[in-house]
Amino acid sequence: MIENDSSGRRIPALWLVLLSTPTSLSANAATTVVPELARGLNVSVSHATWAATAFGWGAVVGTPLTAALLRSRTMRVAVLVNAALVLLGTLLVVLAPGLAGLLAGRACQAAGGSGLVTVAISLARTPRRTGLVTAAIGLVGAFGPLAGSALAALSWRVALSLSLLALAAVAAVVRDVPARRASGDVRGTDGAGVALVAALVTALVLIAAAPVPALVCASVTLLLLGVHVRRHRDGFVPQPVLRTRAFRRSSVTACALSTTYFAVLYSVPHRLEEYWSAEATGGAVLLALATGSAASLLFVNWTSRLAPAAVHTAFAAAAATAVVLPLTSWPAAFAAATGFAVFAATGAMAWHAVRVAGAAPARYRSDAVALFTLCYQLGGAFGPALAAALIT
Template sequence: MRACGEVRQRSPRVGGEVRYCSPRVGGEVRYCSPRVGGDVRQHSPRGGHELREQRQPSGVVLPHERWAIAVGTPLVAGLQRRRGVRTALLVGAALVLLGAPLVVLAPALPFLVAGSALQGLGPAGLTTIAMSIAGSARAMGLVTASLATVRAASPLAGDVVAGTLGWRATLALPALSLAAVPFVLRRRPVTPLSGSTFDMAGAALLTALVTALVFVPHTWLPAGGAALAVGALLALRLRARPDGFVPVEVVRAPMFLVAAGPAFLLAVVNFGMMYALPPLLARNAGWSGGQVGLAITWPLLFGGLASYLLLMCTARSRLLVPLVLFPALSVAGVVLAAVSDAWAALLAAQALASLAAASGQGAFATRAAAAVPDGERSAAMGLFNLLYLLGAAFGPAIATLLVG
């Protein structure tokens, strides 16, 4: 199966064709048509016709948007580090405002691709800003639990919007995130600014590295080779500019690495299961694609909502507690899915993986932010979220290798 592609299977119990969409690699997942991940996408068979193309535009649009989300995360964090929250917030909002009319009114595919890329850059930056200004475990828990809950509810929202306003309207749903901008600006959050000159070479190398890593799950040999080469150049750049675009104080902080590593692995498991379980549910339960999408929404909602409570329970504990608890929940979900084909067991497995990933994102982000100086907090959150997104990218690819 291809990540981000539509998959069809025949099911004797359904008596027809079961259709669902494979998960998207940039931190979101797709079932049938809706998009998950803070905003919603609807794929329509008519989309290619309206763009005067013979096929759906999603296969062209999604890679560019995935790239924009991954690249935008550290870039907006770097802008915040140098220019402050207000500037970074306004730039992120402007990108969303530019992208929304493009995707709604795009007369041709290139305009749709450009609009989707802008829609990826904007929300990615807003998420990083929200996490960087969260001053407590409670605030961080609200941010990450909200992200997970919105990801879970997005398929249903996508169906409603597409049914009433058309598939193009779902492409503009990231604009809803702009409602939070005035509230944040009224708070006038202030973060320490970096006094160093802008590291253009470091920013370019990190962008190139992220670009290669995003495409590793699809073209692993050339993209993997490029990632190794660019990674070596970036390491040399870190030695030349320790206070550059990628601060050495962040990447060499032991606690940051200890926190970011498990968050990456939890994302791999969670998004890998979101990819692998829908076809199993369709086959074993005899459900249609729509029924599968609706059924798997509930464990994802549970994981997002319950993650806040679990995060609060572990906020004051030693680091060892989340390091053991959240991976244990994730492993339990994998084992449950491996030993049972019952639909209830598969949904419970997804709930455990979702709970572990959402809780881990909040708990480990709080500790990663506390592990670096205040002036590097935004850079730390940018790199932390980038690793989480890469985990969401590699999860479906690994699931493909394991389950086919």
């Protein structure tokens, strides 16, 4: 889908799953090790939670950086650079003596990990394989808090090093992707475009922490980006991609459903505190997430037999159900909401990613899929912020 040179062999889906899932595992593992982290670095719990913020920021910024690599280099280079970021970030997490080094490490881990997710989705190429990757990301991420709790008994640093597992797939993926791009397909990096996109997503991520300054920065950056895009038709955000109706519709949908998923995921445990124990809540949410992830994979395999309108309706209905269920007074419905939310988000991610790639001109497929993935990643930043606002 992404690599215009088709000489690369089809990579087994399990390697793509291993390449992409450790990032979600590592992200969610941090939720249960914050107290240990605070004690280990002799900082307050509130300061320790910046480890999660740094990871979220790195994940969002890593996607445009990977898009720039796919645009100007090769898929192989993109894999190796992101793998190096994961390795560097993990080394910083393991060795950092203070909070600043740890935050830098978590940001590097997330940037490299989100880049590997973009690569995996790009290499999947079919709805079924893409669905397997996205469903696995949701399913494996559900085990993050449990893994964090278990590994924290050894060390909180070990619990925050799970991103390293992705490197086990790098050799297999690098072996099978093309070493060269198609003739005439190498384009400039457009550093200004990359910087503006990175600045925009950074401002958007910080809206919850500093609403007024972040909104001002986001507005100014968006204006500058708009001017840049108009002046550079073939820039980092190509005009032919923005003019594609499938890209616009799919990107907005992916961001909305991802935001819904993460908002539900972060708010449901809080709602269940007054009804169930922490163990019961964790088990129920894990079961719901596993069921929803598996259902999304099965559904994506059937989407080729359904009309696009029916697929849109199914995902929208699942997301609406996820929003409505927590409004009831039935605790089991709260947990079930996470299953509907992950079904809508991961299933839609798989289905729309293939549609975005198919609708974009061949020259711009890597740009289209990377920018689409960025919109999905933004939901991972917006959702928790929305959940926090709803809880308070």
